[in-house]
Amino acid sequence: xxxxxxxxxxxxxxxxxxxxxxxxxxxxxxxxxxxxxxxxxxxxxxxxxxxxxxxxxxxxxxxxxxxxxxxxxxxxxxxxxxxxxxxxxxxxxxxxxxxxxxxxxxxxxxxxxxxxxxxxxxxxxxxxxxxxxxxxxxxxxxxxxxxxxxxxxxxxxxxxxxxxxxxxxxxxxxxxxxxxxxxxxxxxxxxxxxxxxxxxxxxxxxxxxxxx
Amino acid sequence: xxxxxxxxxxxxxxxxxxxxxxxxxxxxxxxxxxxxxxxxxxxxxxxxxxxxxxxxxxxxxxxxxxxxxxxxxxxxxxxxxxxxxxxxxxxxxxxxxxxxxxxxxxxxxxxxxxxxxxxxxxxxxxxxxxxxxxxxxxxxxxxxxxxxxxxxxxxxxxxxxxxxxxxxxxxxxxxxxxxxxxxxxxxxxxxxxxxxxxxxxxxxxxxxxxxxxxxxxxxxxxxxxxxxxxxxxxxxxxxxxxxxxxxxxxxxxxxxxxxxxxxxxxxxxxxxxxxxxxxxxxxxxxxxxxxxxxxxxxxxxxxxxxxxxxxxxxxxxxxxxxxxxxxxxxxxxxxxxxxxxxxxxxxxxxxxxxxxxxxxxxxxxxxxxxxxxxxxxxxxxxxxxxxxxxxxxxxxxxxxxxxxxxxxxxxxxxxxxxxxxxxxxxxxxxxxxxxxxxxxxxxx
Numbered sequence: 001x002x003x004x005x006x007x008x009x010x011x012x013x014x015x016x017x018x019x020x021x022x023x024x025x026x027x028x029x030x031x032x033x034x035x036x037x038x039x040x041x042x043x044x045x046x047x048x049x050x051x052x053x054x055x056x057x058x059x060x061x062x063x064x065x066x067x068x069x070x071x072x073x074x075x076x077x078x079x080x081x082x083x084x085x086x087x088x089x090x091x092x093x094x095x096x097x098x099x100x101x102x103x104x105x106x107x108x109x110x111x112x113x114x115x116x117x118x119x120x121x122x123x124x125x126x127x128x129x130x131x132x133x134x135x136x137x138x139x140x141x142x143x144x145x146x147x148x149x150x151x152x153x154x155x156x157x158x159x160x161x162x163x164x165x166x167x168x169x170x171x172x173x174x175x176x177x178x179x180x181x182x183x184x185x186x187x188x189x190x191x192x193x194x195x196x197x198x199x200x201x202x203x204x205x206x207x208x209x210x211x212x
Numbered sequence: 213x214x215x216x217x218x219x220x221x222x223x224x225x226x227x228x229x230x231x232x233x234x235x236x237x238x239x240x241x242x243x244x245x246x247x248x249x250x251x252x253x254x255x256x257x258x259x260x261x262x263x264x265x266x267x268x269x270x271x272x273x274x275x276x277x278x279x280x281x282x283x284x285x286x287x288x289x290x291x292x293x294x295x296x297x298x299x300x301x302x303x304x305x306x307x308x309x310x311x312x313x314x315x316x317x318x319x320x321x322x323x324x325x326x327x328x329x330x331x332x333x334x335x336x337x338x339x340x341x342x343x344x345x346x347x348x349x350x351x352x353x354x355x356x357x358x359x360x361x362x363x364x365x366x367x368x369x370x371x372x373x374x375x376x377x378x379x380x381x382x383x384x385x386x387x388x389x390x391x392x393x394x395x396x397x398x399x400x401x402x403x404x405x406x407x408x409x410x411x412x413x414x415x416x417x418x419x420x421x422x423x424x425x426x427x428x429x430x431x432x433x434x435x436x437x438x439x440x441x442x443x444x445x446x447x448x449x450x451x452x453x454x455x456x457x458x459x460x461x462x463x464x465x466x467x468x469x470x471x472x473x474x475x476x477x478x479x480x481x482x483x484x485x486x487x488x489x490x491x492x493x494x495x496x497x498x499x500x501x502x503x504x505x506x507x508x509x510x511x512x513x514x515x516x517x518x519x520x521x522x523x524x525x526x527x528x529x530x531x532x533x534x535x536x537x538x539x540x541x542x543x544x545x546x547x548x549x550x551x552x553x554x555x556x557x558x559x560x561x562x563x564x565x566x567x568x569x570x571x572x573x574x575x576x577x578x579x580x581x582x583x584x585x586x587x588x589x590x591x592x593x594x595x596x597x598x599x600x601x602x603x604x605x606x607x608x609x610x611x612x613x614x615x616x617x618x619x620x621x622x623x624x625x626x627x628x629x630x631x632x633x634x635x636x637x638x639x640x641x642x643x644x645x646x647x648x649x650x651x652x653x654x655x656x
Contacts, residue, residue, distance in 0.1 A: 031284060035305060076296065114302040122284075125297045132295045140296035140328050 009049055012210075013202045018047045020134050021186070024127035031122045042123070055187070063087050066149045070120025074128060076139030078197050080190040082128055084120040088149045090184070117146040127186055135201040230331060240312070240322075240342030246293060246335060248272045260312040260320060260342060277310055285309045288326040292338040298327040303345045314346060321349045374398035381478040383415040384469075385438055391415035394475075403460070403482050405452045418480070421450040423457065430462075437466035438474055447483060459487040500574040502552060503559035511573025512631075515583040518571060519631040522585060522624055529624040530592035531631075532582040533638035534562075534599065537616045537650040539578035546613060553609045558617075561602050566595065581635075589623035589655050596621050596653040604651065616651035618642055623656075 025042045032040040050058075059067065071083035121144040128141055190198065234241045235254045240261075243252035253268035261268075261276075268276060273289075284301065291297035301309055301324040314320040325341040373380045374397050382395035393415040401408050404421060411417035422430050426448040433444050443465040450460050463479040498510035506514065515531075522529035536542075536558060543551040555578065562580065566572055571583040582599075584592050596619040603617045620641025622634050637656040645654040 031287070034283060072298065074296075114304040117300060118302050118305060121298075121300055125288075125291060125299060129291050129295045129297055138296070141298050143298040143300055143325055143327060 009199065012206055013199065014047065014049065016202055016206055018044065020131050021047055021127055023134070024130035025123070025186075026126075027130060028123040028126035031126065032119065035118075035122070052189070059085070059185070068116060068146075068148045070117055070124065070144050070146050072121070072124050072128075072141050072144045074139045074141040077137050078139055078190060078194040078201075080188060080194055082124045082141075083185075083187045083189070084116075084123050085185045085187060086116075113146050113148065116148075117144050120144050120146065123186065135198075135205050137198075137201060234339075237341075239344065242268075242273075242340040242342075243329065243331070244273070244289065244293070244338040244340070246337070248289065248293070248338075250276070251331075251337065257342065260314070260322075260344075261310065262313065273310070282306060282309055285324070285326075289338050289340070292326050292328045293336060296328045296336065298325070300325055303349065310342075312342065314344070319346060321345045370397070377402075377482070379403050379478075379480040381418070381480065383476045383478070385474040385476060391476075399480075403452075403458070403480060404450065405456070418450070418460075418462075418478075421452065423449040423451055425449070433462075433464060434476070437464050438476060439466075441466045441468065441474075447487075458482055458484045500559075503556055503574055505559045505563060506571070506573030508573065508575055511571065511575065511581055511583075514571045514573075515581070516631050518583055518585045519624065519634070523628075526626075527586055528588045528591075529634075530584045530587045530589055531622050531624075531634050531638045532584065532592060532596050532599070533575070533620045533622075533635065533642050534580045534582070534617050535619075535642050535646070536578040536603075537618055537646075539615070542613065542615065546610065550608075550610065550613065554613070554615055557606060557608060558603065558615070561606050562599055565599055565602055581638075587623075589621060592621045592623065593653060593655055600651065600653055618645035618650050619653045620645060621653060621655040 022044050025044050029040050029042040032042075048055075065088055067085045068088055069083050069085040071081055073079075073081050124144065125141065128139075131137065132139060231252055234243065234252050237254055237256060240257040240259075241252065241254040242250060242257055245251050249270060249272055250268050253263070253265045255265070257268070258264050263276060273281060282301075284299075284306070288297070288299035288301065291299065303321040303323050306324070308320075309322075309324045312320050312322065321344070323343045323345050325339075325343065327339045327341075329337050329339040331337055376397065376399055378397075379399040380395065380397040381400075382393075384392045384394050386392070393413055396408075396412045398408055400406065400411060400417075404411070404417075406417075414420075419427065419430060429446060430448055433446050436442065437444055443463070445461060445463045447459055447461045450458050452458055459482070461481045461483040463481075465477045467475055467477065469475045498506060500507040518529060521527070536554065539551065539554070542554055555574075558580070559572075559574070562582070563572060566582055566584075569585060571581075571585075573581055575581045582595070584595065587595070600617055600619055603615060606615070608614055620638040620643070622637035622641060624634050628634055641654045641656045645652050648654065
């Protein structure tokens with residue numbers, strides 16, 4: 001938390017990041033609509049910059065039975081892990097809501113992994129792509145991996161690339177699908193140098209558009 | 213996974229190796245350059261697309277497959293080339309991203325991976341991998357089919373068992389003795405006049421309905437079949453929710469299932485109607501059709517039983533032998549219907565005069581017997597006298613008709629070996645009563 005505070009994000013920067021995420025989610029919604037052949041609406045009610053311990057505790061507390069998640073690691077000028085998380089019982093509902101007639105109930109469980117991987121892929125790619133495109137970042141993103149009902153801590157612990165003591169920023173995006181009210185989280189897990197790079201890119205972007 | 217190498221020679225060498233690796237790969241692989249032009253098209257890809265490598269190289273995917281490619285596929289390639297994104301397009305959602313076929317049987321289900329790849333420095337390419345999922349999908353389909361068949365069988369079994377005029381019940385027994393219902397057919401609704409859902413989860417629902425007299429029997433049988441894995445059948449009475457008693461024939465079997473757990477299989481038949489017929493047959497076999505009291509055989513059987521008991525426990529026992537006076541003249545003077553009416557009325561009157569535990573039956577013709585357990589001759593005389601008076605004042609259906617009875621009383625003596633000996637003495641006493649003017653009680 002201390003590091004996060006010293007980074008001193010301005011309201012403009014958080015607004016800009018929210019806007020980028022909204023754009024990304026909009027793109028994702030379009031892609032999903034195209035995939036399932038009907039309108040899919042995704043909303044981002046809020047975006048939070050939090051420390052790892054904070055979000056880990058929050059999510060673990062709200063989801064004691066674990067969560068299902070899709071994650072994609074990325075590296076480049078900003079590197080870390082992006083993830084889409086759902087409470088376990090909601091992951092099934094999301095697939096059902098998104099696929100509607102595409103799958104009969106019998107197939108749902110086996111469809112779940114495929115569906116969530118792909119849904120996660122669409123949403124995460126859209127968010128990252130918008131960010132990369134808007135801020136002119138240079139990164140490469142790996143293919144998605146899906147974990148059904150795992151402890152959140154494992155995902156958020158990251159891998160060796162993400163040093164525990166250094167990793168200190170999560171950008172938590174809570175989103176909802178319009179109709180079914182399914183909530184999920186998009187998380188970005190960045191280590192300190194990446195956070196600084198992201199913040200710097202945001203500053204440049206804001207300066208550009210505000211003409212400062 | 214970025215491969216970034218600066219030295220041009222090393223790059224050429226590496227891309228050569230990479231090409232070979234990709235060429236021999238188990239999955240179809242395409243590498244596109246920045247402009248979307250095919251730079252690698254492996255053997256598997258040639259097989260899937262029926263487009264030879266030489267033919268594919270240097271062309272774009274639109275040139276090879278025509279425009280109108282799936283936009284998510286197109287977007288994914290653009291994202292990989294321009295922004296470094298990776299994507300997966302599952303065969304579960306995208307029937308055919310490209311028009312590909314399997315050489316063997318034509319069908320090809322595949323998942324498409326799209327990843328950024330850097331073969332040359334500062335030059336990002338796009339790698340497309342086509343992973344054949346036909347076998348995986350076929351296996352999943354087989355599994356799904358098996359699952360559906362199992363569900364089908366289950367449904368058929370349910371249909372069958374639910375329409376049987378019997379209840380099929382299965383209970384699992386844990387090592388600590390707790391039970392858990394694992395199967396119950398719908399027939400239970402009719403058997404117990406209950407709602408299926410209220411009993412289906414309760415392994416002990418039937419025990420709760422068994423009348424208290426039969427519960428011990430049921431418990432003994434259950435313990436036996438569970439402990440010894442045997443089959444037994446019992447008939448118990450149950451009280452249904454309509455407060456109606458029913459007879460249930462239970463066929464119970466204890467066994468161990470494949471995982472070594474104790475299981476009790478039960479088949480319950482409603483045998484109430486059988487029991488009713490049985491009861492009726494017994495009644496018919498033991499009663500005198502005219503008077504509704506015991507017939508001679510049943511009278512003698514019951515009396516013999518009481519005689520044996522009285523001998524064994526040295527308790528008193530007396531017998532009344534009753535003969536209606538001048539009965540022949542009733543029949544002759546008023547007709548057989550009048551005679552029958554007298555007999556009926558007589559039986560009815562006596563029945564209400566004696567104790568419940570006394571045995572009363574028609575001995576033959578106009579002769580009746582009352583066997584009085586625990587009664588001395590003196591007690592029997594009192595009852596006999598009561599009967600005589602009752603008969604004397606008995607209405608016989610006609611104003612001009614009345615009857616009297618002569619009663620011989622005999623008490624069992626310690627040296628009597630058979631009931632006949634007592635009966636014989638009672639018979640002698642009746643004879644004496646007749647000779648003494650009838651309508652009287654004489655003891656032996």
